[in-house]
Amino acid sequence: MAEEEYDAIVVGSGISGGWAAKELTEKGLRVLMLERGKNVEHVKDYINAIKGPWEYAHRGRRTTAMERAYPVLKRDYPLNEKNLDWWASDKDSPYTEIKRFDWYRGYQVGGRSLLWGRQSYRWSDFDFEANARDGIAVDWPIRYADLAPWYDHVERFAGISGSHENMPQLPDGEFQPAMPLNCGEELVAERLKGSFNGRRRIISGRTANITRPLPGRTPCQYRNACWLGCPYGAYFSTQSSTLPAAMATNLLTLKPFAIVTELTYDRDRRRATGVNVLDAVTEKTVEYTAPLIFLCASTLNSAWVLMRSATDVWPGGLGSSSGELGHNLMDHHFRVGASGKLNESSLEQKYYVGDRPNGFYIPRYRNLFGDKREYLRGFGYQGGASRSGWERAVRELGIGGDFKDEMATPGGWSIGATAFGEMLPSHDNVVGIDETKTDKWGLPVLKIDCEIGENEQMMRVDMMNDMAEMLEESGVRDVTTNDSGYAPGMGIHEMGTARMGRDPKTSVLNSWNQVWDAPNVFVTDGSCMVSSACQNPSLTYMALTARAADHAVNELKRGNL
């Protein structure tokens, strides 16, 4: 049937898959997008988006029954009463932890684009050149100049609000107007300008929340309820942004509940021919074929699909000829920083209106511009200042009517920030298939063996102390440091496992995200990353995906795929 013929198959519907579908359909390809989970329709299925916070029986908190049902999710904030449907079930989809690895997954149309933190930063050549400079892992096969026009492209369409700062380590982009700093943040930002040679700067977070309208999308309404789904389409998600664009071409077919179990491979032509799919509901299997495949199933799941493909040629799967498939898993380590009180008379009678889904950012300054530390690479901070709310009453002495009325008014100002640190790639941080354990569908699961190393441990000391130092230098009082502990995966920034490179002997993908052993397979999610930098990675996945899609269509037309 004609409707079952496709020019391209996109595996996954998250940030990368959505971009692949948009770019390929807009270039005229008939695209099949496969998503393992349920459909989530924009606005209509955001069932809690306009619910009053008081309408949740437990006011959003977790119950002991939820803790029993979600042994992994309960380790951090994702286990909650408000959007549990958008986090994958630990029971249906188990995995094996050789060492603790927190894997927070979103198995639905839109994937984690519905849930992401939206902070969006370009990488610079400090990042793309880092491995070559340090002799770590392999060199990125691209430089900033290769990606810059694609950053422009995706920023314009996704809608990134931010300020132009002219900082070489954090290139400016095609920004919508920034969300401003509040007066507490502004005060500290001003004071910090006079310290540390001006190298440590507080800027507005760059975020994929729009401040100007885009087609079909209304600017941010400052509800800060993004992770319930936005009825205004004010933050970038597959649903708000790339999916409607792809659908508008009439060239996209979206199939939810379609678990891709492997890529089919023609060993003579050295090309993938399609995908085998297990229907998550009926458990029937079906094969779809297409001359082009974009694998965007998320870092760990894309590696899983590759490992299960072309095993008659390579027992370790498609891309394993490099010896690197599944290796070099990375995340960002964090949950360490400092905070303190802003006891400033100038702020006592100042407040803010609206709840901004954003905060401030302090771009990396360590091991740059002549700074040299014992460890490699660096970290950035995300933070905010605010007046305390009723929550302060828990720790304060007092009961009664006056106490109640006082706690209903804003308390003092405080400011704090958490560092996000770069994690070096290591061949020893690896995922593989655990043949002894299966998921709900009888498929073998992943086993994950990953830990942070000495470099990250050394970096964490600076991550904690630098923030305290900056706050104290800026007149912040009662500064306390914190380290809440970190396990790989908690950053929900999984990267690596199918890295790009210049040499098929040491990398899974070439400089255009093509699998060396199957050039019609493009892998453009986090698995392609060669290093992790310290910036949030999603914007870079978008740019890499758009760039790869452009190349793929050109190559398809040239008959090279």
Place this chain on the structure above:
Amino acid sequence: MSSDHDRKEMITRREAILRVSTMLGGVALVGQSAMLAGCAVGPVNRARATSSNTLFMQSDVELLDDIADTILPETSTPGARAAGVGPFIALMVSDTYHEPDQQILFAGLETLQTKCLSLYGAHFQVVASAQRLSLLEDLDAEQHLYMETREEGAPAHYFRMIKELTLLGYFTSEIGYRQAMRYTETPGRFEPCVPLAPGEKSWARHA
């Protein structure tokens, strides 16, 4: 002052984390699981349960309402009872507390009644509101001192649990959002720096 310094030194890491999470808008509930690992108390007496929803008898819920309404009474805005805090505490203790913490809370309610009886010769529900306030102010001072000085890993004080759930139940109720504080479902704008008059209410957060 040195006393300030000493107090700061005594703050445990857990308290520091609580402080940060409070600053960031979340509340780490003291009664909730992991923070209280290691305390040895017997199992909850499930014979207490008379409702399909909670482990509490109706008279317990009424007591909780009386306690909550003393902590957060009606002023120019409604009090905790009107906001349904008693049933909320019963639900939260039943559904979100692990058994050792449930046991601490149940035992605490009995302790509270015993104190009330010995001080005023009657149960909490029937003593005058001034006596209720006086008793709970004593318990508040007791829990505050205990919580600031307890050993790492020691269980929370029962009155801290009740106070915390009272605050949560009240300020996240519709009355808390719309009457005690100010709430707009869709602010529509972000103004980063506006004047705040004395006594002006907080903006309640959506999420």
